[in-house]
Amino acid sequence: MVTTLPQTPDLVVVGAGVAGGLVAKQAAEAGLRVTILCDGPTLDRADLVDRFRQADPQSLMSPYPVVPHAPQPQVNRTGDYLIQKGPDPYDQQYIRAVGGTTWHWGAATWRYIPNDMKLRTLYGVGRDWPIDYDEIEPWYYEAEVELGVAGPENAPFDAPRSKPYPMPEAPFSYLDQVFHDKLTALGYDVIHAPQCRNNQQVYDGRPPCCGNANCMPICPIGAQYSGNMSVEKAQAAGAELITNAVAHHLEVGPDKRITAVRYLKPDGSEFRLKAQTFALAANGIEGPKIMLMSKQEHAPDGVGNSSDMVGRNLMDHPGTMSKFDSKDPLWPGRGPNILSGIVNLRDGPWRERMAARKLMPDNKTHVHEVTVEAIEEGLTGAELREAIRHRAARRQIVFSFNEQLPDPSNRIVPSSEGLTDALGLPRPEIHYRIDDYVHRAAEDTRRRVEEMAVAFGATRDSVWHNDGYLPNNHITGATIMGDNPNDSVVNRDCRTHDHPNLWIASSSTFPSVSSVNVTLTIAALAIRMGEAIAAEARP
Structure with missing residues (x-):
C-alpha cells in the first residue's frame, strides 16, 4: 500500500548533499515551501570522529555507519552493491546520509577554466557545454561565498575572476x-x-x-564545509527534511509534468509526495537509476529518457x-x-x-x-x-x-539480472571502459x-x-547537458527536456569532467537553479 502524504510543497528536493542543500536553501529563503528527501540518516560529527578513532582498520568510510536500506559502496568492496560489467572497474564510493559525500572529501574547490567548457570547438574532442564560462562565473563566486573558499589570486592556469576569493x-x-x-x-x-x-x-x-x-575521512572540528551545513540553513529557512526516505519512482502525468515522487522507508513502507516542482539532487549513480526505474505509460523508457541518454556518458577522473x-x-x-x-x-x-x-x-x-x-x-x-x-x-x-571524455557506452543501468538491495530495488550495473x-x-x-x-x-x-587507475568519486555525465533534446537529458538551465518541472542538480549534468574537482561547479549550478526555481514560482 502506498500512503499519499497530505503536504504538497512547492518544491521537493531528492537528495541532501551539497547540491540538494543549496537548491533547497535558495528556494526556502525565497519563501517557497520546500521538502527535502534524504535516503540516509542525519550524522553527528562527534560520533563520526569517535567511530574513526576506534575503527580498525581505518579507511575513508570507517567513520560512517552502515545504512542497510541505502547501501554505500566502498572502493575495497564495491561488488557488494555496484555491479561491474565493463572491462575497467568503476569503483566509486559515496555516503548516503544528510550532507552526502562532502563529509569525507578533500574540500578542493577549483573552478573550471573557460576552455574546459569548449572541448569540441577548440580541440575536436568530447562535447561543448551549452553555456560558456562567463555565464557561470558570477555563480562560481556565489558558491565560493556559500562554501567559504580560500584561494590564491592571479595564479597561473586558474580561472578568471570578477571578485576575490x-x-x-x-x-x-x-x-x-x-x-x-x-x-x-x-x-x-x-x-x-x-x-x-x-x-x-x-x-x-x-x-x-x-x-x-585527517580531512579525509572526517574534519573533527567543522572547519571544512560539508553539505549538511547547507541543509541546516535550508531547514532554518523553513524547509522540511525527511530522512531515511529512499526515492525510487517519479510519477509522470499526461502533460509530461512530474506529479509525485514515491519513496520507501527502512521497514519497506511506501509513501507518495506530490509537489509543483521537483529537483533531483541524488548523485550521478543514484539519480539516473531512479530515472531509469521510473518506467510508466507517459515515460516508457524512464523519466527524462526520450533521448536514450539517461545513464550514459559516465565519467570520473581516472x-x-x-x-x-x-x-x-x-x-x-x-x-x-x-x-x-x-x-x-x-x-x-x-x-x-x-x-x-x-x-x-x-x-x-x-x-x-x-x-x-x-x-x-x-x-x-x-x-x-x-x-x-x-x-x-x-x-x-x-x-x-x-x-575523461564522454562516451555513451559508459553507462549505469538498473541491474539487468534482477539483483536487488535490501529494499528490493535494483542495484546499479556499470558498463565502463577507460x-x-x-x-x-x-x-x-x-x-x-x-x-x-x-x-x-x-x-x-x-x-x-x-x-x-584510482577512482576519485567524481561521478559525472549520466544526465548530460545540451541544447539538443535528441542527444542530452537537461538543457542549459539543468531542467529536463522531457519534463518542464523536473530539474537535475548534480555533476551528472556536466558535458565534460575537466581535470579538477567538480564540487564547486555543482554548487554554482545548484545556487543558480535554486534561484531560477524560486523566480519561476513567484506570482
Whole structure:
C-alpha cells in the first residue's frame, strides 16, 4: 500500500548533499515551501570522529555507519552493491546520509577554466557545454561565498575572476613549499589549491583549521564545509527534511509534468509526495537509476529518457599515483591533506590527443604504509623503528586527475539480472571502459613524475607507479547537458527536456569532467537553479 502524504510543497528536493542543500536553501529563503528527501540518516560529527578513532582498520568510510536500506559502496568492496560489467572497474564510493559525500572529501574547490567548457570547438574532442564560462562565473563566486573558499589570486592556469576569493589561500606546508621551489625550477607552476576550509579566521561560524591532517575521512572540528551545513540553513529557512526516505519512482502525468515522487522507508513502507516542482539532487549513480526505474505509460523508457541518454556518458577522473622517497625529509602530514596543485597540464593544444590533468603532492601521513612495508621486509627492533622514522619523513606521493571524455557506452543501468538491495530495488550495473585518451596522458604523467623525483634526490627507476587507475568519486555525465533534446537529458538551465518541472542538480549534468574537482561547479549550478526555481514560482 502506498500512503499519499497530505503536504504538497512547492518544491521537493531528492537528495541532501551539497547540491540538494543549496537548491533547497535558495528556494526556502525565497519563501517557497520546500521538502527535502534524504535516503540516509542525519550524522553527528562527534560520533563520526569517535567511530574513526576506534575503527580498525581505518579507511575513508570507517567513520560512517552502515545504512542497510541505502547501501554505500566502498572502493575495497564495491561488488557488494555496484555491479561491474565493463572491462575497467568503476569503483566509486559515496555516503548516503544528510550532507552526502562532502563529509569525507578533500574540500578542493577549483573552478573550471573557460576552455574546459569548449572541448569540441577548440580541440575536436568530447562535447561543448551549452553555456560558456562567463555565464557561470558570477555563480562560481556565489558558491565560493556559500562554501567559504580560500584561494590564491592571479595564479597561473586558474580561472578568471570578477571578485576575490572570500578568504586568502591556506599557507603551504613545508612539503608543498619544497615542491613549489623544486618544480618551479623545472618549469612547472605549483599553486595554492583553492579549498573551502577556514584557514586564518572564523567564517560562517566555522572555526579555523587546526591541522589534524585527517580531512579525509572526517574534519573533527567543522572547519571544512560539508553539505549538511547547507541543509541546516535550508531547514532554518523553513524547509522540511525527511530522512531515511529512499526515492525510487517519479510519477509522470499526461502533460509530461512530474506529479509525485514515491519513496520507501527502512521497514519497506511506501509513501507518495506530490509537489509543483521537483529537483533531483541524488548523485550521478543514484539519480539516473531512479530515472531509469521510473518506467510508466507517459515515460516508457524512464523519466527524462526520450533521448536514450539517461545513464550514459559516465565519467570520473581516472587517477594515477606515483611515489618515491626524497633524499631529504619533508615531513608529510602537517596540515590539510592537499594544499597545492601542479597546474601546467590543465590546458594546451595537446588536448586534441590526450587528457588534461591536475597533479597534486600528497600531504597525508604515510606512517602506516611504511610500517607495513618495513615489517614485510622482515625488519624488527631498532632497525624497524629507524626505517619507519626515515621513510615516513621522506615518502612522497603525487596524484593526478585525468580528464575523461564522454562516451555513451559508459553507462549505469538498473541491474539487468534482477539483483536487488535490501529494499528490493535494483542495484546499479556499470558498463565502463577507460580509453587511449586517458592512457596517453597517464603515460606522460608517469614520465614527468620520474623527472620530478630526480630533483628530490631519487632515481627514475626507484619511482613506483600504481597499476590501472584510482577512482576519485567524481561521478559525472549520466544526465548530460545540451541544447539538443535528441542527444542530452537537461538543457542549459539543468531542467529536463522531457519534463518542464523536473530539474537535475548534480555533476551528472556536466558535458565534460575537466581535470579538477567538480564540487564547486555543482554548487554554482545548484545556487543558480535554486534561484531560477524560486523566480519561476513567484506570482
